[in-house]
Amino acid sequence: MKVLIGAAAAVAGLVVLALLVVVGVVVSDDDASAAETTGGGGLRGVPTEFRKWILKADDACAEQEMTPALLAAQLWQESKFETSPEKATSGAGAQGPAQFLPSTFATWGRDDDGNGETSLWDIGDAVMAQGRMMCSLLKQAKSSGFPGDVRGLALAGYNAGWGRVEQFKGVPPKSFANGETFNYVQLILSYLPRFQGPSLIQVSGSGSAADALRKAVGRIGTPYAWGGGGPNGPSRGFCDGTNGYLNGDCVASSTIGFDCSGLVQYAFAPKANLPRTAAAQYGATSDRAVSRSDLKPGDLLFWSHGGSGSIYHVAIYAGDGNVVQAPRTGRDVELAPLTSAMPERDYYGATRV
Known part of the structure; x- marks a missing residue:
């Protein structure tokens, strides 16, 4: 659910420990998206150019476990919101702010920002692809019956591939890949408070x-x-x-x-x-x-x-x-x-x- 805030009023209210401040400046159609939020508990601590795409990716997924904060925390772990080839290319060949291998991005990527090309370097294309893949993995995690937090299972699938989650019937242990996937999951879940309300x-x-x-x-x-x-x-x-x-x-x-x-x-x-x-x-x-x-x-x-x-x-x-x-x-x-x-x-x- 999204809420669009209009102009002219400046109102502050305290609701379930979430502070909402509406700043009274004139609204233009071009800026309407910046005045939107979701029911996922709020989003903070992300660069402006990522914010609207994180919210859109969350909106596009029907899974309750998907939240803007989860996507933001994952992006932070993947790339620290970096978008340059120098800073957002891994030794394993993963690229862009959501760290996709080109072969994986071919499955999930779309021209979401409408600039005429589908690129894992475009923030909109990358974040929406991340959201689609995570949404699919959350569905798999919920239907798998494997123990543990379904968010953790989905994150493990994003990092190591769902086949590894099936192999271990859960998040791969510390003994797998020197603990890379295990630590990846733990770190992202620990980052959630940084990116969600109040x-x-x-x-x-x-x-x-x-x-x-x-x-x-x-x-x-x-x-x-x-x-x-x-x-x-x-x-x-x-x-x-x-x-x-x-x-x-x-x-x-x-x-x-x-x-x-x-x-x-x-x-x-x-x-x-x-x-x-x-x-x-x-x-x-x-x-x-x-x-x-x-x-x-x-x-x-x-x-x-x-x-x-x-x-x-x-x-x-x-x-x-x-x-x-x-x-x-x-x-x-x-x-x-x-x-x-x-x-x-x-x-x-x-x-x-």
């Missing part, structure tokens, strides 16, 4: 501010990484002697994600070429200051320890008193109230890109 923001409308907010929202659930992220998306962070540590360990260097300004830089690219740090982003936009009473979705918010030279955090206003932000090491990109996103006493001001 936080879901629907952004409808067009324009640079709405587009930037939509991109940032698509990354809710992505890990925080000090120094991570930029115009091209999340990246591995680093530790600088003070930042990037958790319980004494440098976690940023092994985490692919965003810090606060990396998220903002990504959200506004390529339409706005913002500098890398929060302080520099303030400097680049300070001539367009906005009072707190006049905030609009897509505005930038800044926090400081004292003056423009001490700005340490930036977030994007999401409407209805909320922000989208990458808060700190150990947390994920999130939706948070403006009043508690950072210490209220440190709020410095807002600007418009």
Whole structure:
């Protein structure tokens, strides 16, 4: 079931722990798909260009076990949402964001994005093919009578082939293929919370501010990484002697994600070429200051320890008193109230890109 959100109202409600924020910007027909969601518990933490295809693939499958989060978690394990041949080609010859062998893609692939060719490198074609194959495998898993989570059985079939699931009458054990399939299943199921609710923001409308907010929202659930992220998306962070540590360990260097300004830089690219740090982003936009009473979705918010030279955090206003932000090491990109996103006493001001 899909819900299309119209314009003009900004309403927030708490329903079964799922926060739904409707940002009041003008809806255009071209952007209608961006204001859709499914009954699968919400989808977060995925790039904007993948979101609509994941939702469509989920909608096309009648199996209850299929959810947007399951497809997203599988894509993360397969390719980290990469789409270039350099980063999304495996040693075994699997290609594209859904890591299909060309022979397998020939069975499941269609020209779903309507660009005149069927390609495992096209996001739409790849994700819809992934959905078709997983939907078929879920049906097989449910009718097989094999023990275990049917999602795990289907994932094992995707990774190793359904014949291996039949051979072992379940998910292949750790002794098979050095545990590749066993670990594949366990990892994807463990990633599910990262890509499903509770936080879901629907952004409808067009324009640079709405587009930037939509991109940032698509990354809710992505890990925080000090120094991570930029115009091209999340990246591995680093530790600088003070930042990037958790319980004494440098976690940023092994985490692919965003810090606060990396998220903002990504959200506004390529339409706005913002500098890398929060302080520099303030400097680049300070001539367009906005009072707190006049905030609009897509505005930038800044926090400081004292003056423009001490700005340490930036977030994007999401409407209805909320922000989208990458808060700190150990947390994920999130939706948070403006009043508690950072210490209220440190709020410095807002600007418009």
